[in-house]
Amino acid sequence: MMHRTLSNAKTITNLIYQGQSRQAIVLFHQVLKNGFKITEFLLSAIVRACGRVAAIKEGKQFHCMAIKHGFNRDMILMTSLLDMYSKCNNITEARLIFDEMPQRDVIATNSMISGLCWSHLTLEAIELFSNMSRRDAGSWNSLISGLGHSSEGRTGLVFFEKMRLEGAEVDVMTMVSVLAICSDLAALSNGKQCHGLVIKYGFELGYLPVGNAIIDMYAKCGCMEDACLCFKNMPLKNVISWTALITGYGKQGRGLEALEAFDTMEVEGVAPNKITFLGALYACSHAGLVQEGWRVFNTMVHKYSIAPMMEHYTCMVDLLARSKCFSEAYKFIERMPVKPDTRLLTAFLSSCCSHKNLELARSVGKKLLESAPEEAGAYMLLSNFYGLVGDLQGVAKVRRLMLDRGIRKEKACTWIEINKTVHSFQSGDRSHPLSKEIYNYLQHLFKKLKANGYVPDTSMVMQNVDEQTKEEIVLGHSEKLAIGLGLISTPPGTRIVIVKNLRVCVDCHVVTGLISKIEGREIVARDSNRFHHFKDGLCSCENHW
DNA sequence: AAACGCTGGC
Incomplete structure (x- = not known):
């Protein structure tokens, strides 16, 4: 009996160690029925496994067990439980455990900080961090990376600066977190500074995530040549390194180079x-490579036996419909x-509208409305569609639905870095000194x-106002304001780089092209989907948004 | 013997 107990415990911890959290939880339940003796050690491990796969129901059961066995004064087990709850999106329960712990060490507090950030309670996280009497690298990292995951990367960079000023120990995880924030913000000068620090500290060798984060940072800042160079210099590469490279090429619209990288990866024996595959498929979609997209999709299913996720289906539909293969997309x-979800629809x-296939748009739009989307983007698209066909009642209906369902449009925001200072604009913004x-x-x-x-395209304006006002709204779009600042505050001929949090708007896309020609400027715009390189009136996306 | 913070897609 003793022997079996030990070997079961070992099997469970082994499963967890191998990342088989689900199987570990199942086995744990099985051995419980056989009068298995629970220890706080094993319970802590299994609770951690629950957090990994967001198994809140099982996690709660183990919480009850912990209380029944009188383990609620065990700080380590309680930390596992609070961490499990925050990873399962139950921050209230996590905080309750934390507040009721008889004593809390640094790790428990770090875990709480991280959980608060992931629930977007960043002010509470910063408060908890500030009140810590002793902090370790993990405390800084929890806060910085948490801020990044909560769309507050700028604040994360401020804390990184503070961390260095205070002389706190910067480790590899700090660098990976900060680099990820730079990727997100396309903050090239911060990213380069990080690259320099990585070299200075000697972190660039022996720890793959650092090199991977650097590749991704350069790629997301639009510097593919630098990304490539760093990639080539890496002594070891894994599937993440390759994926960052492939995705980078894809977002630049360099689909063929992405596929070339994909082939080389296979030749070098790294399994995608x-x-x-998502990266490779999007690379095809952004470049309009329909045949190649099919090949990639079939390779995934037949050669690698990978079952497509909804995201893969969405990407294929996107690829086909953008290239006007509507009936093929429909058949697909x-x-x-599985039933198509809101995002796929x-x-x-989106493609039906941009190619003015109004009949199909009507039927897809109907399905989309029925699916009650959570994202504001879907409603904006629907409203634009009804506007396009002159159905004002349709427009009003969509707007009412948005109100009823409590869905708010995410505020558009564009930023531009000039001499290491970031200038950020919202739509209609007049707060800039050079406004x-x-x-x-x-x-x-x-x-x-x-x-x-040129005729301004005001079809995306949702407000019910006259045409003149609509034009003024479109003129004040954040993309245009950022480009405007770039033009008046940099020498003629300088390349302009802007970053937008959402997809670039149709009118801004047209106008940016015209500006690039008139002003003789190269303009690079990174939106939430991809890069647009404007030169001489043309965009690299060739309308494959 | 157990706990926190890190890289690639939407």
Whole structure:
């Protein structure tokens, strides 16, 4: 009996160690029925496994068990439980455990900080962090990376600066977290500084995540050549390194190079996974490579026996519909073994609208409405569609639905870095010191463009106002304001780089192209989907958004 | 013997 107990415990911990959390939980339940003796050690391990796979129901059972066995004064087990709850999105219960712990050490507090950030309670996280009497590298890292995951990367960078000023020990995990924030923000100068620090500390060898984060940072800042160089210099690469490279090429619209990298990866014996395939498929989609996309999809299913996720289906529909293969896309959806979700329908509708396939758009739009999407983007698209076909009642209906369902549009925001200072703009923003000059420039530009046949596309304006006001709204879009600032505050001929949190708008896309020609400037715009390189009036995306 | 913070896709 004693022997069996020991070997069962060993099997369970081995399963957890190998990342087989589900199987470990199942086995744990089985051995419990055989009068298995529970220890706080094993309970802690299994609770951690629950957190990994978000098994809140099982996690709660183990919490009860812990109380029944009188383990509730065990700090380590309680830390596992609070961490499990926060990973299962139950921050209230996590906080309750934390507050009721007889004593809390650094690790318990770090875990709480991390949990608070992931629930977007960043002010509480910062407060807890500030009140700590003793902090370790993990405390800083929990806060910095947590801020990054909570869309507060700028604040994360501020804390990184503070960390260095205070002389706190910076480790590999700090660098990986900060680099990930730089990728997110396309903050090239911060990213380069991090790269320098990594070399200075000697972190670049022996720990793959650092090199991977550097590749991704350069790729997401639009510097593919630097990303490539770092990639080539890595003594060891894994599937994540390759995926970062492939995705980077894809987002630049360099689909063929992405596929070339994919082939080389296979030749070098690295097996692609689901995420690699997503990257390769999006690379095809962004470049309009339909045949290649099919090949990639079939390779995934037949050669690697990977079952497609909804995201893969969405990507295929996106690829087909963007290339006007509507009936092929429709057939593809019908043959899917699962029901299309909101995101897939949104992607489909988006292409129907941009190619003005109104009949199909109507039927897809109807399905989309029935699926009650959570994302504001779907409603914006639907509203645009009804506007496009002149169905004002439809527009009103969509707007009412948004109100009823409590869905708010995410605020558009564009930023630009000039001399290491970041200037951020919202739509209609007048808070910038050079605001007057920016608007003056844009108004002049609009006049000039209109005289040459440009007609502002105001179809995306949701407010019920007259055409003149709509044009003013479109003129004040955050992309245009950021570009305007770039133009008036950098020497002629300088390349302009802007970053937007959402997809770039149709009108801004047209106008940016025209500006690039008139002003003789190269303009790079990174939106939430991909890069747009504008030069001489043309965009690298060739309208494959 | 057990606990926190890190890299690739939406």
